[in-house]
Amino acid sequence: MKLVTAVVKPFKLDDVRAALTSFGVKGMTVTEANGYGRQRGHSEVYRGAEYQVDLVPKVRLEVLVEDEDVNDVIDAVVSAARTGSIGDGKVWTVPVEEVVRVRTGERGPDAL
Amino acid sequence: MANPQFSSGDTAWLLASSALVLLMTPGLAFFYGGMVRVKSVLNMIMMSFATIGVVSILWVLFGYSLAFKGTNPFIGDLSAVGLHGLLKTDSGTIPELVFSAFQLMFAIITPALISGAIADRVKFGAWVLFVAVWTTIVYFPVAHWVFYFNGGKGGWIGDRMGAFDFAGGTAVHINAGAAGLALALVLGKRVGWRRDPMRPHNLPLVLLGAGMLWFGWFGFNAGSAVAANATAGVAFMNTQVATAAAAMGWIIVEKIRDGHSTTLGVASGAVAGLVAITPACGTITPMASILLGLLAGAVCALAVGLKYRFGFDDSLDVVGVHMVGGFVGTLFIGLFATSVLTGGAKGLFYGGGFTQLGKQAVAAFAVAIYSFVLAYIIGKVIDKTMGFRVSEEDELSGVDLALHAETAYELTMATHTGRSFAGATPVGGSMTISEDRTVTQ
Structure with a gap:
């Protein structure tokens, strides 16, 4: 199993969720996040004083998938989240040793 | 009524105006509160509310008497201490206590305005003491200079010299702005100023506060006619158009200089316009008010940058908006006063020469210098004795928690879980109830 983590623009969340649902992903965890990549932050002006805001609001999605689905899930996220402009985000995966469904105690892919 | 001049219309308007002007101080609290960081919004609001408390009491004890009694040009007397003897007396066409209540609201908002210059870093007790002392030895005398008319035996600026300040451009705004500058210098910059x-x-809070100020200001300016008459109508209309024009003036400057017109700019511009029209609303025409508003909005939008050039942390631009706006409005009278409204005196552009402009300048500078010097001395004395500024640790962690044991907002889910006990919701894992028992959840 793999954990797919995606950091995307907040307004793209609905598109990404729709794409993953139609692919067959049953659940996900979404958190609000702040950060920056190559685009750095943005500037804001208050009474003429300019502030550099380094951290940009993003959402982070985490999805647990079976190994054979990883590349399709990544593609679904990437195509749904892409706007082509700077700051679209990142997607990465890490291997997962074990998953347990709390209610039933099921383990492994059955728990997904 | 024994007094044949008594007017129930004037009295009703002044009662309503007094309530309007009181509302400006909570409005100011929101206006300022939204502009500070999340860790000091309660303290910012608290400074205004505490000022309402302190000044209201001082006013009854001796404030009204020091400001509006006697025949000395510089200070009143003690003949109406405790508002003694005023239960049945009249002031012109209205009961004297109504006049006194109306003027009290001005005495409240003036020190409250100062708090914006020293946001995020003031000991609360020191602030309360400062308000009491400054109001007593600066505001009450200056109100006497400007607002006390007694047939040529009143205050030196208004009644004797003949400078015009309809509703308090000098006594309120220049006065507060100069004191704000003094305190910003006494207290020094916030930790991390210009770096962090x-x-x-909370900009919606700022705009809400600006709206409350604008609304209340009709009582401030039109109420200063002390009658429900044509002069009040002129002041009302001038207040509206100057404020509208100033809001536009500020955001035009922003659009040109910064590329965007901002909500903070439109709120700040409105307040700058309200400040500038305050002294002038009874002596200029609505067309001149539009010009004054545009000028005030643009000048103040540029003036708020001065603190960065000179290096003083006037946190919420009390100097740039109130002192500068007060000067603009007070001097503008010297240019545009019309004899139709003044009953004789004319501004420079109406053929009156420099006479009125000179009087206006004397009034503005006299108040600014007196207030700055006294506020600086009071501030220094408080700083050297009880200390005026919180510790760096308290400043960094936030004065709301350090001074008031409260935080303004419950923003994260994690802190409002936990079971309630006896109807109360503990924030963390335990709570203390009144009998000193600690209950662990």
């Missing part, structure tokens, strides 16, 4: 972002934490 100190963004307004």
